[in-house]
Amino acid sequence: MRVELTGVTVQNIVEDISLHASNEVVGIVGPNGSGKSTTLRCVYRALKPHAGIVLLDGESVHKRQKIARDLAALTQESQVEFDFTVAEVVEMGRLPHDRDPEADRRIVADALATVDVSHLAGRGFLSLSGGERQRVLIARAVAQEPRVLVLDEPTNHLDIRHQLDVLALARGLGVTVLTVLHDLNLAASYCDRLYVLEEGRVVAHGTPEEVLVPELIAKVFHVTAHVVRHPTTGVPQLLFDQEVTP
Amino acid sequence: MIGKISALVGVLAVSIVAGVALGPVSVPFDVTLELLWAALTGGTVPADLAGQYHIVWDIRLPRVLLAAVVGAGLSTVGVAIQAMVRNALADPYVLGISSGASVGATAVATLGVLSGLGVYALSAGAFLTGLGATALVYITARSSRGLTPLRLVLTGTALAYGFSAVAMLLVFQAPRGEAARAAMFWLLGSLGGANWQSLPVATAVTAAGVVYLTTRARQLNALAMGDETATTLGIEVNRFRTHLFVVTAAITGVLVAVSGAVGFVGLMLPHLTRMVVGADHRKVLALAPLAGASFLVWVDVAARMLAAPEELPLGVITAALGVPCFIFLMRRRAYVFGGR
Numbered sequence: 001m002r003v004e005l006t007g008v009t010v011q012n013i014v015e016d017i018s019l020h021a022s023n024e025v026v027g028i029v030g031p032n033g034s035g036k037s038t039t040l041r042c043v044y045r046a047l048k049p050h051a052g053i054v055l056l057d058g059e060s061v062h063k064r065q066k067i068a069r070d071l072a073a074l075t076q077e078s079q080v081e082f083d084f085t086v087a088e089v090v091e092m093g094r095l096p097h098d099r100d101p102e103a104d105r106r107i108v109a110d111a112l113a114t115v116d117v118s119h120l121a122g123r124g125f126l127s128l129s130g131g132e133r134q135r136v137l138i139a140r141a142v143a144q145e146p147r148v149l150v151l152d153e154p155t156n157h158l159d160i161r162h163q164l165d166v167l168a169l170a171r172g173l174g175v176t177v178l179t180v181l182h183d184l185n186l187a188a189s190y191c192d193r194l195y196v197l198e199e200g201r202v203v204a205h206g207t208p209e210e211v212l213v214p215e216l217i218a219k220v221f222h223v224t225a226h227v228v229r230h231p232t233t234g235v236p237q238l239l240f241d242q243e244v245t246p
Numbered sequence: 247m248i249g250k251i252s253a254l255v256g257v258l259a260v261s262i263v264a265g266v267a268l269g270p271v272s273v274p275f276d277v278t279l280e281l282l283w284a285a286l287t288g289g290t291v292p293a294d295l296a297g298q299y300h301i302v303w304d305i306r307l308p309r310v311l312l313a314a315v316v317g318a319g320l321s322t323v324g325v326a327i328q329a330m331v332r333n334a335l336a337d338p339y340v341l342g343i344s345s346g347a348s349v350g351a352t353a354v355a356t357l358g359v360l361s362g363l364g365v366y367a368l369s370a371g372a373f374l375t376g377l378g379a380t381a382l383v384y385i386t387a388r389s390s391r392g393l394t395p396l397r398l399v400l401t402g403t404a405l406a407y408g409f410s411a412v413a414m415l416l417v418f419q420a421p422r423g424e425a426a427r428a429a430m431f432w433l434l435g436s437l438g439g440a441n442w443q444s445l446p447v448a449t450a451v452t453a454a455g456v457v458y459l460t461t462r463a464r465q466l467n468a469l470a471m472g473d474e475t476a477t478t479l480g481i482e483v484n485r486f487r488t489h490l491f492v493v494t495a496a497i498t499g500v501l502v503a504v505s506g507a508v509g510f511v512g513l514m515l516p517h518l519t520r521m522v523v524g525a526d527h528r529k530v531l532a533l534a535p536l537a538g539a540s541f542l543v544w545v546d547v548a549a550r551m552l553a554a555p556e557e558l559p560l561g562v563i564t565a566a567l568g569v570p571c572f573i574f575l576m577r578r579r580a581y582v583f584g585g586r
């Protein structure tokens with residue numbers, strides 16, 4: 001399924017963002033405050049852009065019926081006030097679909113197993129650690145069986161093993177994934193293409209190889225980077241100098 | 247779950263019979279059952295039981311049933327409002343309806359407004375100003391982003407202070423202390439005015455509202471997780487919250503009109519229910535109305551008997567019964583309020 005943003009503008013935050021993703025893993029990277037999350041919020045309809053349009057297979061996300069059957073999102077929102085169990089939280093992913101208790105139960109169990117949180121099923125969501133919560137929310141997105149998955153910093157709070165697991169899982173789903181990532185090396189390892197945002201605008205896009213070059217890193221992030229090859233996968237990885245460039 | 251529901255239905259049935267039997271003039275349980283049976287099946291009543299029949303059928307039963315309806319309605323509305331504004335401290339009155347109603351009630355009691363309506367004047371006055379206050383909260387809280395939970399709670403709380411000030415002013419300006427006392431008593435909640443005529447509207451509105459909310463249990467779950475999450479799960483958050491606002495305001499308005507502003511039930515019964523079955527609204531909304539109904543039936547029994555022949559306001563008893571019970575449960579079980 002194809003996601004396409006054209007000229008998306010949210011006053012004072014993002015300006016004329018155009019990007020697309022189609023059955024691939026597309027990363028959005030950029031410094032704090034560059035408009036990454038705002039861009040994603042326009043995709044999962046938490047925000048309506050002041051100008052521009054977000055299309056899902058050619059249809060505006062604000063007009064499309066039953067869009068939640070196709071598009072799931074992991075947001076940065078954290079304001080849960082009531083202690084649902086993990087199984088209940090994951091089951092909420094079935095809300096957009098027609099009810100089928102038996103199938104729903106199976107899908108929820110599969111989602112819990114896929115993200116390796118089956119052992120937490122009976123626990124209260126509020127009693128979990130930040131990393132466990134994050135994985136449970138990813139399990140909910142998996143249970144939603146979307147064709148487009150939008151992830152806002154999915155590796156937040158996760159230890160290194162679960163960071164790798166979650167991104168491998170997202171790739172393995174075989175759906176369109178649009179994800180904001182802070183870690184440029186993870187972005188290089190798991191994304192087919194990257195968009196770099198700076199002050200609300202797309203300043204570069206392309207494969208990790210094309211985008212993650214020292215000149216751009218210096219310009220956007222104000223750090224000095226060296227590109228090396230990963231010894232086994234060969235993807236570009238960055239090493240940083242300790243001095244900050246002006 | 248089925249077992250818990252059946253158990254609570256049983257408790258409610260027993261509570262209703264006990265509520266009818268108990269009072270300043272006690273009617274033995276077997277006689278109560280016999281009289282209720284005779285009334286329901288159109289049987290005959292021995293002449294020497296005519297007095298007791300009058301107490302059971304004309305005075306106590308409508309009152310006990312109204313207590314059950316009010317208890318069920320307030321608990322259900324409490325559950326829905328806490329999810330709607332995502333605040334564990336919210337109750338049916340958080341949107342200003344009870345303080346708004348207090349303006350109408352005190353105006354009727356102290357100034358004689360609406361006196362043409364006779365015994366219904368207090369209810370009508372409370373209902374009108376209660377709904378008016380809620381409408382004002384709604385209009386004030388609305389913004390370009392719809393009704394956000396924090397704006398709703400803050401607006402409701404702020405305006406409630408204003409309405410209360412008006413009601414207090416009316417009480418202190420009242421020429422007769424007796425009228426002010428009547429208004430205060432009514433505000434703390436009382437079913438003393440219950441009769442068969444007060445039942446149909448309250449029952450119909452509460453039943454319709456409970457059905458609406460129960461069928462939206464999964465949507466309430468999603469809303470309780472946050473507006474953005476609910477949006478990604480396919481809920482039109484602004485429209486859903488507006489519907490919830492209207493439904494909960496309608497139920498609360500009608501219940502306040504027939505029983506005053508009974509406190510505590512709508513705040514604590516939802517939490518008591520969650521302590522037993524967890525946060526899933528499908529379970530909470532199945533049990534909270536039954537639990538609330540039984541609870542308020544017993545509260546009303548206590549209100550009639552503790553200081554007989556005088557009656558105590560319901561709000562005094564709900565607090566006296568509920569607070570210790572609530573603290574006990576909260577300390578005994580690992581219950582989490584908003585992760586804190």
